[in-house]
Amino acid sequence: MREYFLRRLLQSLLVLFLVSLVTFALIHSAPGGPVRIYLTPGLSQEAAKVQAHNLGLDQPIPIQYVRWLGDLLQGNFGYTFKNHIPVAKILWPTVGNTLILMGVAWFLSLIIAIPWGIYNSTREYCLSDQTAAVISYLGFAMPTFWFGILLQELFSLKLNWLPLSDMYTMGQARNILNLLPHLVLPVTVLTLGFLAAYVKYSRSSMLEVLFQDYIRTARAKGMPERRVVFRHALRNALIPIITVLGLDLPILVGGAALTESVFNWPGMGRLFVEMAMAREYSVLMAITLLTAVIVILGNFLADILYAIVDPRVQLAGRGGRSV
Amino acid sequence: MKVPLLEIRDLSVGFQAEQGILKAVDRVSLKMEEGKTFCLVGESGSGKSVTSLSVMRLIDYDGGDILSGEIFFHGEDLVRKSQEEMIKLRGYKLAMIFQEPMSALNPVFTVGDQIAEAVMLHQNKGKKEACQDAIEMLRLVGIPAPEVRARQYPHELSGGMCQRVVIAMALVCKPEVLIADEPTTALDVTVQAQILDLLRQLKAELNMAILLITHDMGVAAEVADQITVMYAGVMVEEGTVEQVFSHPYHPYTLGLLKSIPGYESKRGMDLYAIPGNIPSLAQLPQGCRFHPRCVLAQEKCRLEEPVPHDLGSGHMVKCWLSESAEMSESTAEKR
Numbered sequence: 001m002r003e004y005f006l007r008r009l010l011q012s013l014l015v016l017f018l019v020s021l022v023t024f025a026l027i028h029s030a031p032g033g034p035v036r037i038y039l040t041p042g043l044s045q046e047a048a049k050v051q052a053h054n055l056g057l058d059q060p061i062p063i064q065y066v067r068w069l070g071d072l073l074q075g076n077f078g079y080t081f082k083n084h085i086p087v088a089k090i091l092w093p094t095v096g097n098t099l100i101l102m103g104v105a106w107f108l109s110l111i112i113a114i115p116w117g118i119y120n121s122t123r124e125y126c127l128s129d130q131t132a133a134v135i136s137y138l139g140f141a142m143p144t145f146w147f148g149i150l151l152q153e154l155f156s157l158k159l160n161w162l163p164l165s166d167m168y169t170m171g172q173a174r175n176i177l178n179l180l181p182h183l184v185l186p187v188t189v190l191t192l193g194f195l196a197a198y199v200k201y202s203r204s205s206m207l208e209v210l211f212q213d214y215i216r217t218a219r220a221k222g223m224p225e226r227r228v229v230f231r232h233a234l235r236n237a238l239i240p241i242i243t244v245l246g247l248d249l250p251i252l253v254g255g256a257a258l259t260e261s262v263f264n265w266p267g268m269g270r271l272f273v274e275m276a277m278a279r280e281y282s283v284l285m286a287i288t289l290l291t292a293v294i295v296i297l298g299n300f301l302a303d304i305l306y307a308i309v310d311p312r313v314q315l316a317g318r319g320g321r322s323v
Numbered sequence: 324m325k326v327p328l329l330e331i332r333d334l335s336v337g338f339q340a341e342q343g344i345l346k347a348v349d350r351v352s353l354k355m356e357e358g359k360t361f362c363l364v365g366e367s368g369s370g371k372s373v374t375s376l377s378v379m380r381l382i383d384y385d386g387g388d389i390l391s392g393e394i395f396f397h398g399e400d401l402v403r404k405s406q407e408e409m410i411k412l413r414g415y416k417l418a419m420i421f422q423e424p425m426s427a428l429n430p431v432f433t434v435g436d437q438i439a440e441a442v443m444l445h446q447n448k449g450k451k452e453a454c455q456d457a458i459e460m461l462r463l464v465g466i467p468a469p470e471v472r473a474r475q476y477p478h479e480l481s482g483g484m485c486q487r488v489v490i491a492m493a494l495v496c497k498p499e500v501l502i503a504d505e506p507t508t509a510l511d512v513t514v515q516a517q518i519l520d521l522l523r524q525l526k527a528e529l530n531m532a533i534l535l536i537t538h539d540m541g542v543a544a545e546v547a548d549q550i551t552v553m554y555a556g557v558m559v560e561e562g563t564v565e566q567v568f569s570h571p572y573h574p575y576t577l578g579l580l581k582s583i584p585g586y587e588s589k590r591g592m593d594l595y596a597i598p599g600n601i602p603s604l605a606q607l608p609q610g611c612r613f614h615p616r617c618v619l620a621q622e623k624c625r626l627e628e629p630v631p632h633d634l635g636s637g638h639m640v641k642c643w644l645s646e647s648a649e650m651s652e653s654t655a656e657k658r
Contacts, residue, residue, distance in 0.1 A: 213426040219381055220421075221441045221492065222414030225406070235431045310431055311476040 004307050012300045019292040020072070024065050027285055077286035082278070087286045090271065095253060095290070097167060098260070098267035100179075102252040105187045109194035114241070117202025121210060122229060132199045139196025148189045148262040155185060165264035186263040190256060194248075201244050205237040212236070239310050246302020250294040254287075326398060327354040328532050329378070329500050334392035336370075336377050338604075345604040347373040347387065349556040353549075357499065360526065360533040362547035362564075364540060364579065368601045370556040371536045375502045378534070379419050380409045396500070415445040418493035422505040424485035428477035434488045435461075435473025438495050445496050460491040464521060483514035490521065497529055504536045519546055540579050544568055552576045555602055555612040558631075562638035572640040574617045611643065619644055 077087035120129040156164040257269035438457035461469035507515035578597035599616040
C-alpha cells in the first residue's frame with residue numbers, strides 16, 4: 001500500500017511538472033508573446049525594453065520559467081493587464097464561492113443518487129427505476145442554463161419565493177441565512193445534472209455486480225439479501241463509481257460556467273467566462289493551471305481510493321502474481 | 324423404508340420468456356441418502372444446474388420459477404419455504420459449490436473472511452472463533468500454511484486453491500447435503516482428480532450426501548453411487564453406477580459413454596460425438612426429445628413422449644425401445 005501510494009504520488013508530481021511546462025509554453029506562445037501583450041500599445045522601443053527588463057522578460061527562458069514557478073508556489077499568479085490587480089486576489093474568492101455551490105450540489109446528488117441507484121438495481125424497471133430513468137433523460141437532455149432560466153421565471157419572478165440571482169442580497173449581512181435562499185435554485189439545476197449521471201452509474205454498476213458468480217456464492221452461504229447487496233455487491237460496485245467521481249472532482253472547483261453566469265454566482269466558472277471576454281490571459285492561465293492541478297489531484301485520490309477498495313489494484317504495478 | 328435425506332418429486336422449473344414459459348426442467352425426481360454421491364449427468368442445457376439451483380432455491384434469483392413438484396429435505400418441502408426460511412438452511416444444512424472457483428469468490432475480501440462469514444451467519448460464534456474455524460477448514464481441504472492463505476485475496480491463489488477455498492466455505496458448517504455444480508470443469512486434469520478425491524474423503528468424514536452435477540461421464544464413474552442422466556430437461560435414465568455403466572440403455576447414455584476418450588476408441592480414431600445439438604427449450608421436438616439425434620428412432624418416438632420404464636431394481640429408462648423385449652434385443656445388436 002505504501003509503495004503504491006508513493007509510486008502514484010511521484011507520478012502525479014511528474015505530471016504536475018509537465019503541466020507547468022506546457023502552461024508556461026502557452027503563455028509564451030500567446031499572440032505577440034508576453035512582452036507585447038503586457039505592454040501598452042504605442043510605447044517607445046526604449047521604454048518597452050526597460051519595461052521588459054523590469055518584468056524580467058529579457059532573461060533566458062529557463063530562468064523565466066524557474067522564477068515563474070517560484071512565484072506560483074508562493075501563490076503569485078501574476079497581475080491582470082487592466083488595473084494591475086494580483087490574479088490571486090481575484091481568483092481565490094471565486095474558488096471558495098464555487099466550492100460552496102458545487103460542493104452542496106455534488107454532495108446532495110451523491111447522497112440521493114447512490115442509494116437510489118442501488119435500490120433501483122435490485123428492482124429493475126420498478127416505478128422508482130422508471131422515474132429515475134426519466135429524470136436522467138431530463139438531466140442529460142435539458143441545457144442547464146435553460147432549466148435555470150425556467151426556475152428563475154417560476155420561483156423568482158412569478159411566485160417571488162426565491163431570489164433571482166447573486167450569492168447574497170446586497171446591503172444585508174453576508175451570513176448563512178442570506179446565503180441559503182440564494183443557493184436553492186442554482187443547486188437544484190446542478191444537482192439534476194449530477195444526479196442524472198450518478199443514478200445511472202450506480203444502478204448499472206450494481207447491476208453488473210449483482211450478476212456475478214460471487215454474489216450467488218454469497219447467497220448460497222445463506223446470507224440475507226440486504227447483506228448480499230450492501231456488503232458483497234456494493235464494495236465491488238463502488239470501484240467504477242469512484243473513477244467517475246474522481247474524474248468529476250475538477251468540476252467542483254472549475255465550476256459550471258453557464259449556471260454561474262445565469263445565476264450571477266461569483267464563482268470561478270463565471271470568472272473564466274468574463275476574463276475570456278476581457279482577454280485577461282494571466283487570469284485564464286491561472287484558472288487553467290489550477291484546473292489541471294485539481295484534475296491530477298482527482299485522479300490521484302481516485303487511485304488511492306481504488307487501492308483501498310480493491311485489493312487487486314496494488315499488485316497491478318508489480319505485474320500481478322499467479323500463485 | 325427409510326425416509327430419504329433429500330427427495331425431489333416431479334420437479335418442473337420454468338423461465339419466463341417472450342414465447343411464454345420455457346420449461347428448463349420437466350418432472351424430475353430423485354432421492355438422495357446420506358453418505359452417498361448422486362450424479363446428474365448431461366450436456367450443457369440439459370437442466371442439471373437449474374435442478375440443483377432449485378434445491379437451494381437460488382433459482383428464484385436467476386428469474387426461474389418452480390412450476391410444480393416438491394423438494395423434501397428431512398420431510399419438509401423446500402418449495403413451500405420462504406426465502407427467509409431458506410436463508411437459515413443455505414450454507415448450513417444445504418451447501419453448494421460452483422463451476423468457476425475464481426469468479427465464485429468475492430475479489431475484495433480475504434478468503435479467510437469469506438469462510439468465517441459463513442460460520443458467523445449460522446453459528447453463534449464471534450469473529451475470532453469463526454476465523455479459527457476458517458483456518459481449520461482450510462487445513463482440512465488441504466491448503467498448506469492456512470494461517471497465511473486465510474489472509475490472502477482470491478487473486479493471489481491458483482484455480483485449484485480457489486476451488487479448495489470454495490469447498491471449505493461450503494463445508495465449514497458441516498452441511499448434510501453438498502451440491503457441487505461442475506466443481507472440476509474449470510480445472511486442470513490433475514487438479515480435477517485431487518478435488519474429486521478431496522470431495523470423496525470429506526464426504527466420508529462428514530457423512531454428507533453429495534449431489535454432483537457433471538457433463539463428464541468419466542467423473543461420474545469415478546465418484547457416483549447413483550446416476551441420473553438428463554436430456555433437454557427430462558430424466559432419460561437412472562440407476563446405480565453399475566447399472567448405468569454396465570448396462571446402459573438409453574441411446575443418449577450410450578452416446579455419452581462413447582464420447583469418453585479411451586472408451587471403445589483407439590488412438591488416431593475420431594472421437595465419437597453425438598450428432599446434432601441439444602434442442603432449444605423454445606423448440607422442443609414432439610415425442611421423445613432425443614429422437615432427432617437418435618440413430619434408433621422409430622415412428623413412435625417421433626409422435627409420443629416415452630414413459631419411464633423399470634428394467635428392474637431401480638434401473639429406469641425413458642425410451643420406447645426398452646418397452647418390448649425384441650426391440651431391446653435389436654438395439655443390443657445394433658450396439
